[in-house]
Structure formats: C-alpha cells, structure tokens
Amino acid sequence: MTNYPEGPQILEKLISAQNILLMLHISPDADSVGSNLAMSHFLKSQKINHKIVSLDEPSKNLSFLKGFKTIEKKDPRDIVEEFDTLVFLDSADVNRTTRHEHGIPVEGKNVINIDHHHTNPRFGQINLIDAKACSTAEIVYNLFIKWGYEISTETANCLLCAISGDTESFRWSTTSNTFIAAANLLEKGASLKDVDFNLYRRVPLQALKYQAEVIQNAQTFDVGGKRLLFAAMPSEKVKDLGGLEFAHGGAQQMNNIEGIDIGIVIYEEEDGFISGGLRARTDVDVSEIAALFGGGGHKAAAGFHIKIKGDFEQKKKYILEKIVDYLKNEKN
Numbered sequence: 471m472t473n474y475p476e477g478p479q480i481l482e483k484l485i486s487a488q489n490i491l492l493m494l495h496i497s498p499d500a501d502s503v504g505s506n507l508a509m510s511h512f513l514k515s516q517k518i519n520h521k522i523v524s525l526d527e528p529s530k531n532l533s534f535l536k537g538f539k540t541i542e543k544k545d546p547r548d549i550v551e552e553f554d555t556l557v558f559l560d561s562a563d564v565n566r567t568t569r570h571e572h573g574i575p576v577e578g579k580n581v582i583n584i585d586h587h588h589t590n591p592r593f594g595q596i597n598l599i600d601a602k603a604c605s606t607a608e609i610v611y612n613l614f615i616k617w618g619y620e621i622s623t624e625t626a627n628c629l630l631c632a633i634s635g636d637t638e639s640f641r642w643s644t645t646s647n648t649f650i651a652a653a654n655l656l657e658k659g660a661s662l663k664d665v666d667f668n669l670y671r672r673v674p675l676q677a678l679k680y681q682a683e684v685i686q687n688a689q690t691f692d693v694g695g696k697r698l699l700f701a702a703m704p705s706e707k708v709k710d711l712g713g714l715e716f717a718h719g720g721a722q723q724m725n726n727i728e729g730i731d732i733g734i735v736i737y738e739e740e741d742g743f744i745s746g747g748l749r750a751r752t753d754v755d756v757s758e759i760a761a762l763f764g765g766g767g768h769k770a771a772a773g774f775h776i777k778i779k780g781d782f783e784q785k786k787k788y789i790l791e792k793i794v795d796y797l798k799n800e801k802n
Contacts, residue, residue, distance in 0.1 A: 472612045472647065476598040481617050483580055483596060487518060487555035493546045493567040493574075494524035495560060496775060497718040497745070500635025500669060503528050505559045505584075505606040507537045508628040512619055523549070525568055527715065531672040534664055535631060536624035547574055555580040560606035562766035564593040569743060571777065584609055589757050589766030604643040607632030611651045623659030630660040635669055642770045680716040681723050683707070684735055694797035696731040696754060699724060700790060703737040704782040714739065721747030725770070732756060732797075736789055738782050744789065748772045754800070762792050 484490065492510060494502045506522055513520045522537075523544045532538060547568045550556065556579050558567070564583075565573030576593075583594030586609060588601035603609045607629045614621055621629070633652055637644045640652070656662060688701035708717045717737045724733020724747075732754050736746045746763065748756035750770045757765075757772040765774025778785045 471615055471650070472600065472603070472609075473616060474598055474600070474609070474612065476596055477613050477616050479596055480582055480584070480598065480613065483555065483582060484513065484518060484557075485516060487580065489553045490518060490520035490555045490557055491546060491550065491553040492520060492522040492557050492559065493561070494522070494526075494528065494541065495562075495566040496525055496569060497714075497773070498524055498526060498528045500532060501605045501607055501632040502560045503532045503538070503541070504535065504628040504630075504632025504635065505610050507535055507541075508607065508610055508614075508625050508632070509557065509559060510537055510540065511622065511625040511628070512614065512617075515619065521549075521553075526718075529715075529718075531668045532631070534668050535628050537628070545570065547572075550575060550579070553579070555582065557582045557584070558594065559584050559610070560587075561585060562587040562590050563764075564591075569739075569741070569775065584613075587757070587766050587768065589761055602645065602647075604645065604648040605633050605636035607636070608648060608651050611655070621655070621658050626655040626658040626660035627664065630655045630662065631665045631669065634662075634665050636768075639666070639670065643768060674716070676712040677716045677719055680711045681719070683711055684721075685723065685727075688733075688735075690730075691794065693794050694800055696752075696797055696800075697729060698793070698797065699727060699730045699733045700793070701735045702782075702786040702790075703735070705738040705740050708737050709740070717745070718747075721749050725749035725751045727751075732759075734759070734793065736786065738785070743775055743777050744785050746774045746776075746789070748774075754797075759793055759796055762796060763789065 492506045523542045547570045581594040583597045586603040590599045684701045688699050691698040721735040731752045733749045750756045755769045757767045760772035760774045763774040763776045
C-alpha cells in the first residue's frame with residue numbers, strides 16, 4: 471500500500487466542502503466510472519453533498535455497479551457554478567470532462583486532481599498524481615485505507631472493476647501493489663465473476679461490427695522501424711455503425727493484432743471534433759503521440775480529442791502526417 475502525503479489534505483478539503491462535483495471524463499471507461507462511484511460512496515458515508523455527472527453516456531455494461539443510476543448525463547460546464555469543490559478523478563487534463571471549446575472554468579473553486587496519467591499537468595490546488603499506479607482506482611483504494619474508510623462490498627466492486635478495466639484484466643501496467651489491492655478488494659466482497667462478465671463478456675454485437683469495420687478499413691505503415699495500423703472513420707460512417715457509443719471502443723482490438731507495434735483509430739464527431747484511440751503492443755509510448763494533439767494517457771493506451779479545420783480527409787492527413795513524422799524521429 472502506498473502512503474500519499476497529499477492524503478490528509480484531500481480528506482480535509484472533502485470533509486469541509488459544501489457541495490462537491492464529481493465528473494467522469496469524456497467517453498468514460500471503467501476506471502473513470504468505478505473511481506468516481508467509489509468516491510461517491512465515500513462522500514455518502516460522510517454525508518457530504520455531491521453530484522456525479524458525465525457528458526457522455528457511460529457504457530451499459532457498467533450498470534451493475536452500485537450507484538450507476540445516480541450518474542447524471544450533463545455537461546459539467548453548465549452546472550459548475552453550483553459547486554465550491556471540483557474533484558477530477560482520472561482526468562489527464564483540466565478540460566477532459568467537457569467538449570466545450572473553453573473547457574471547465576475552475577477559478578474560485580477548490581480543485582482536487584487525482585490521477586495516474588504521467589502526462590497530467592497538475593492543474594489542481596491539490597494534485598495527487600501517481601504514474602506508478604495501474605489506475606486511478608488503485609490510488610483511491612490507497613486513500614480509503616489510510617483514511618480508515620470501511621470499504622463496502624459495493625465500493626469494492628467499483629474499485630475492482632476500475633482496476634481490471636484499466637489493466638485489461640491485469641495484462642498491463644500491473645504491479646505487486648495492484649494485485650495486493652485486488653486481493654484485498656476480493657476479501658471485502660468484490661465479485662471477480664461479475665467484473666469479468668460485465669467488462670469482457672457483454673460486448674454488443676453492434677460494437678463488434680464497428681470494430682470489424684475499423685479493421686477492414688485500417689492501413690498499415692512501416693515507419694521508424696515500427697509497424698503502424700491506422701484507421702479513420704468519418705462522422706457519416708460512425709453514425710451508420712451505431713454512433714459514438716460504439717466508436718469509443720473502436721481501438722479495442724488494435725493491441726491484439728500480431729506484428730503491429732501501434733494501433734491508432736481516429737473518428738470524427740458530428741460537431742467536427744476528432745477523437746483518437748491509441749494502443750501499443752511493444753515499447754512505443756503512445757501517450758507521447760497523443761500529446762501531439764493535446765491528449766494523454768498511459769504508455770500502452772492513450773487518447774486525444776481535438777478540433778481541426780478542414781474536411782475529414784484534410785483532418786486525417788494532418789493527423790497521420792504528424793504521427794509518421796514523430797515515429798521517424800523517435801529515439802529508440
């Protein structure tokens with residue numbers, strides 16, 4: 471278990487807060503949902519007023535988690551003035567929770583930033599960034615233990631689901647501390663069976679069709695001694711294949727393809743933004759590639775969300791050229 475010096479200060483801020491806003495990041499994954507729900511359970515136990523919101527609809531396969539129905543589908547930017555304290559969990563930058571071009575206004579707010587992405591610029595008044603943690607949930611687990619919070623079965627499920635999701639069932643970014651946390655969560659009643667079923671065995675047929683289309687349209691490039699698999703989906707194609715709900719997982723299969731070092735999927739949203747999902751199979755740090763477009767993430771998995779002028783083909787060309795140029799100049 472890791473002992474964070476920021477822990478007591480975070481606890482003090484939470485307990486003294488009048489009204490706290492918890493925010494899922496855009497295209498929320500298991501770590502975003504699980505970490506925020508776990509924190510919500512803690513705040514409820516302390517009778518602290520709070521709300522948990524998400525710009526995007528969280529995946530239905532996470533609906534088995536206690537508190538899932540309390541997540542309100544709202545742009546946090548629209549209600550931020552109602553809260554004195556903002557808690558960012560698993561957000562690699564301050565504007566990761568909204569698609570508004572001006573981001574989230576944080577002036578005059580207590581801002582708590584808890585994250586495990588090494589690209590996080592430490593935008594909070596209190597910043598707890600542990601890049602060695604497999605997930606934000608692992609950090610939250612350590613905080614709960616130090617705070618003496620009795621983790622319930624429901625909270626344990628949220629944390630185990632988040633840890634499993636961000637490690638792809640303990641396949642990457644996993645340390646001995648991760649396994650210790652998972653084992654303790656199982657002792658507290660978390661169900662590995664439920665987590666495994668809901669994360670990995672509830673894939674909608676439409677999601678598989680979308681991923682199949684991604685692979686069908688992907689191009690391969692040999693550059694800088696690496697093999698890149700690159701796919702680009704215009705907004706019309708995204709809509710035809712079921713919409714953003716399925717586009718969010720478009721890069722899921724990229725790191726399973728033999729002979730590929732990097733897999734990148736970009737897709738266009740109807741408002742003109744481009745989102746990208748990046749996966750690495752070897753030693754390329756895809757968070758550095760995501761950072762070229764203002765994004766971030768892990769070494770093995772990252773993403774970005776950016777507004778680019780021009781039609782889709784121009785956007786695609788711009789992004790691909792920057793990626794190829796990076797790989798050509800990467801220091802191996």
